[in-house]
Amino acid sequence: MSNRDQFGSKIGFILAAAGSAIGLGAIWKFPYMAGTNGGSVFILLFILCTLVIGLPILVAEFMIGRRGQVDAVSSFKKQAPGTPWFLTGWMGFIFSAIILSFYSVVGGWILGYLIRALQFKLTSDHNEFFGKLFADLTINTTEVIVLQGAFLLIIVLIISSGIQNGVEKSSKWMMPILFIFFIILAIRSLTLDGAMAGVKFMFVPDWSYLTFDTLLKALGQAFFSLSVGVAAMLTYASYLKKNENIGSSAVNVAGLNIIISILAGLVIFPAVFALGYSPDQGPGLVFIIIPAVFNQIPFGSFFLIIFFILLLFATITSAIAMLEIVVATAMGDKFEKRKKYAWLCGIGIFIIGIPSALSFGKLANIKIADRSIFDFADFLTNSIGMPIGALLVSLFAGYQLKRIEQLDELPVKPWIFTIWRISVRYIAPIAIIIVLIQGIKG
Template sequence: MARVNWTSRIGFILAAAGSAIGLGAIWKFPYTAGTNGGAVFFLIFLIFTVLVGLPVLLAEFYIGRKTGKNAIDALKELSRHNGAWVWIGRTGVVGCFVLLSFYSVVGGWVLAYFVHALSGSLNAHTDFPKLFEQTISNPYQAIVYQAIFMLITIWVVQKGVSEGIEKANRYLMPALFVMFIILAIRSMTLPNAMAGITFLLKPDFSAVTANTLLTALGQAFFALSLGVSTMATYAAYLDRQTDLFRSANSIMWMNMAVSLLAGLVIFPAVFAFGLKPDAGPGLIFIVLPAVFQQMPMGTWLFALFMVLVTFATLTSAFSMLETVIAATIHEQQDRRRKYTWLIGLVIFVVGIPSALSFGVMSETKIVGKTIFDLWDFLITSLIMPICALATTVFIGYVQNRQQVWAHMREGSRLPEKVVQIWYIALRYIAPIAILLVFANTLGLINFK
């Protein structure tokens, strides 16, 4: 991979935050929280993010910046071509491939709702649940919008993404925050909004189940784009003067802020409009349009908001495709255009069954799950945590401690104690947390 550095630390943070935030915070967090107890899920998600997600994020930063190479080549170099550890990178790249195949489906939904706003389909009299069902179940619309989303992603990545993404993030990510704050304020002033705020911020520990723990851990990895090599790929573009700890901390809290704002937009509105918080993946597409209709110029504001959400969605998609392409072309940039189009189109084809999972293929089940839900479960609940666990072992136990510490201190003015705390968390807290959740899931122990 060509060594092309970010132009500034803030540019990297915004680009990495754009990769991490995406639909993980805006789309996935509200409905996973809604189906897993609300506030107690948010609390467990926060704990997992700080104690497990942040240490693993820094470990991925180490892999990328230390070598300046794509995930697979980086692990080859660090492991001295030990095939067992290289599989962390290979599995992560495959995970990115599969993740983008169904992520692009939801990206297509976002594009469809932007068109709905412009076409006048959204107004105070719209049956929003019915509109969402029609949008995702129509095979023509589902595939066409998925294709458009993938074409945009391919077009940008084949040109090289660092320059365009970094510049765009400087304006659009702050705009997304501003829009979310406006929406949250409006949502919290709706009738019966306090019930939604209570649902999000007052934990009910009786709602904790094994599935809550597993889902919260998976969300922590999904929200930070961990376990699929994207952060290692982005970190390969960093110079040695960048403070990895401050950057990772900024990315994590920006992600948590967006997750919280998304919850404050969604759940007060859910209770205000008499909807159920466990409505599932369609929650943001059913509730948000209704919230906007309560605001002056709501339809146009919703269209603008969907533009910003589209951008946040695309920046995540860029990083996923870039991870696969970087691992495919290695440092041969003359192959980028050809392989980006080829691999991008294959990802689109693989994603078609996911696009049809809410319509003509809704009855097609594998182990009781639709294709969309199966991919989601395999990536967020299995591949991401497993690769993250392997990363903690590789960096925490296999790599030379002094070399790891020395590299992590490059560009950082933080005291060495911070590095030590991170290293302890990586060696003990992160792997133990992951193993306990898996043991509970497999029935070896019971947290209930």
């Protein structure tokens, strides 16, 4: 056990955990979800859901992981011996591998865009150019596979270096740069003529969007943007020292996630409104609309390079967490073989992800439940896997762990503990079941 790596500092853990949460969920998915669901009302509901439901589950994952001090599967076996709870860990292992298999495809697209941005090839007077560019990239068999492999190679090299020298060190320099870049881009976006229309869209509520459907989508976004339900936070917390306060760490991670999500909105919506675009462009907002927007402002090519570096860093920090779950579970207590397992798992996930990479080109006609391979992998993990995982974590922490064990890990004021316990035992499970049912229906 003494050979097991640990985070060297609390800030290193917080930045790594926040990096896991702050990925495509905050920068890619949050803006288009807010854009298609009324902006300000969705943002308000997202913040409330994050704090009231997402945060208690995040604390639960931290609690289980830190108590275990081992990988996810072994952690459940250790804390609930002779029960089937260990299957929750295997679920995290499987769904994390599937998530990373298609996530790495998107990471490859971002690499492709960054390379083009650095070559100043993302310039055109015709906005249709950017839609065609995205389509051409996603159907190019060789390029998407090479880029997917290149992205995974970066992740494997980081994970193979260990927790302190790999995960913690990379997060300590990538996350501050991410914040600085976000602030620079937000300032640039807010200084455009007409930018205040975007700010109004984000912060002045249009109560006609206050519907049950918007609430469900905001709740789903809160779960997914915090990376709860796939043992990511549980695994990271297992490398946390016993004297660290998991309550304050969870608050910091949730807070950073909210701040980055709002900053992403302040980068995107003021620019979108200032240049006459609609905010409800959906998933293509980042890859099609944003390049077109930056192309119309002074020094746009420079700011576009910054944007895709930022997006790449955010995607890398999330992907690191996904691969770490898989490697930690596969590795078990063979800590000295981390590099070997990092490469084996990376290669395996690369192979699994090839069909997703080709699902816009050569395999476009193959459908699973009326979805492309890529979309089905996304649906399977986001709409089914993550809610089930979050539900099981909530139930385990709320019912399997004894009150004294909960208090030992979460030494907070009695009223805070009571609110947390009520949430993980009653509020969160009910909310997750509703999200799960709606997700399966969708």
